[in-house]
Amino acid sequence: MHPTKSLLKRLYTITAALSSHSNERIFIACFPKSGSTFLRNVLAEISGYKTEEICVGVKNDEQDIYFPALIDQAFNGISSRMHMKAKDQNIEVMQQCGIRPVVLVRNIFDVVASLRDHCVHTPVFAISHMKDIYRAMPQEQQLDVIIDMLVPWYIEFFASWHRVRENNALDIYLTSYEQVMSDKPKTIQEICGFYAIQTSGEKIAGAIALIEKDKKRSNFNVGRTGRGKACLSDKQVEKISRMAGYFKDIDFSLIGVTHKP
Numbered sequence: 001m002h003p004t005k006s007l008l009k010r011l012y013t014i015t016a017a018l019s020s021h022s023n024e025r026i027f028i029a030c031f032p033k034s035g036s037t038f039l040r041n042v043l044a045e046i047s048g049y050k051t052e053e054i055c056v057g058v059k060n061d062e063q064d065i066y067f068p069a070l071i072d073q074a075f076n077g078i079s080s081r082m083h084m085k086a087k088d089q090n091i092e093v094m095q096q097c098g099i100r101p102v103v104l105v106r107n108i109f110d111v112v113a114s115l116r117d118h119c120v121h122t123p124v125f126a127i128s129h130m131k132d133i134y135r136a137m138p139q140e141q142q143l144d145v146i147i148d149m150l151v152p153w154y155i156e157f158f159a160s161w162h163r164v165r166e167n168n169a170l171d172i173y174l175t176s177y178e179q180v181m182s183d184k185p186k187t188i189q190e191i192c193g194f195y196a197i198q199t200s201g202e203k204i205a206g207a208i209a210l211i212e213k214d215k216k217r218s219n220f221n222v223g224r225t226g227r228g229k230a231c232l233s234d235k236q237v238e239k240i241s242r243m244a245g246y247f248k249d250i251d252f253s254l255i256g257v258t259h260k261p
Contacts, residue, residue, distance in 0.1 A: 008067045009096060015074035016097070023098065024049055024077030026195055029084045029161065030104040031154060032124065033114040035177045037219035038211055039104065040081040042188060045207035047197050049077035055084075062125070062153070065093045085153075086160035091169055100170065102191055103161045106177035107256035108154055108240055109228030115146050116231075125150055140233070147236055154255075155243050162250050176254055178225055184208050228256075 016022035026043050030036035044051045054070045055063040063082040070093070081104075084090055094101065119127050119142070120135055126149045127134050134142060164170050173194045180187045185204050192199050211217050229237060244252040 008071065012067065012071050012074070012097065015071055019075045021075055021077045025097070025099050026079040026191075027054075027094075027099050027101045028081035028104050029086070029101045030081050031106050031111060031157065031177075032083050033111050033118060034104050034106040035180055035220070036081040036104050037217070039102075039180060039188075039191075040079050041211045041217045042184075042204075042207045043191065043197075044079035045210060046188070046192060046199050046203055047077060047079060047195075049079040051080070052076070052078045053080050053082055054078070055082055065090050067093060070097060083157075085157045086164045086169075091164065094170055100172065100194070102173045102175065102194070104175055104177065104180075105158060105255050107225065107228060108151065108244075108252075109232055109237065109256055110177075110225060111154060111228070111255075112143060112146050112151065112236075112240070113228040113231050115150060116142050119146070125153070139231075143232060143236060147239055151240055151243060155247070155252075158244075158252060158255055159247050159250055174254075181225070 024047070026040070026047065026049060028036050028040055040051060043049075050073070052069075052073050053063070054065055054073060056066045056069070063084050064087065065082070065084070093099070115124070116139070118124065123130065123134060127145065130145075134145060137145070161172065161174070165172060165174065173191060175187060175191075185201060185208065188204050188208070189199070189201070192204070232240075241257050244250075244255075244257040
């Protein structure tokens with residue numbers, strides 16, 4: 001083991017032993033454009049934890065757990081969300097630190113529509129390097145760029161967390177934007193139960209109402225379920241479905257793809 005890595009692990013063990021908050025870790029591994037900001041902030045409001053991301057940066061890139069950031073928050077309860085695939089190094093840190101993630105996904109076709117809207121104003125991932133070229137494209141081509149350059153990341157995200165569940169590598173709570181939005185109090189109550197957070201229906205309802213009326217803390221765009229397929233061509237839908245189809249043993253129906261193993 002690299003000496004720096006060993007030192008960080010020992011430092012985390014020491015700070016966790018000294019902290020009364022070391023088990024207060026809400027962690028949402030999520031699709032971008034899946035309602036994760038809303039969910040993180042509602043859970044922070046209920047729990048009283050800080051909203052703090054435990055990665056190096058939070059903008060325009062894939063995120064991985066940064067051990068020093070986790071150590072830095074050892075004496076706080078935190079509600080965090082990150083666009084993070086289940087890479088080996090992330091799973092290792094989560095196992096070592098006892099982090100049990102909520103994994104949040106969304107209908108992939110609705111994600112594409114939402115990403116197209118988002119990237120016109122604030123490009124993310126590879127599209128951030130295209131400058132004004134993306135904005136000047138017709139809408140159909142913008143959707144093609146999203147599908148070609150960003151959708152593979154989403155497919156890999158889903159597949160990676162599927163393998164974590166399959167191998168029982170971590171205890172995870174898997175949910176979707178659609179499940180959260182269809183019954184917010186019920187899903188949030190279940191997530192609070194997953195984290196052993198004591199709360200009440202009244203407190204959950206109050207937190208939801210508070211975050212929903214704050215546009216910055218809810219970060220909702222259009223949020224209409226089903227609009228993705230309405231704006232995508234049959235060819236574009238088929239291309240996304242074909243990407244998922246390479247993983248022949250994985251059921252992608254939770255994100256709207258009809259391919260099943």
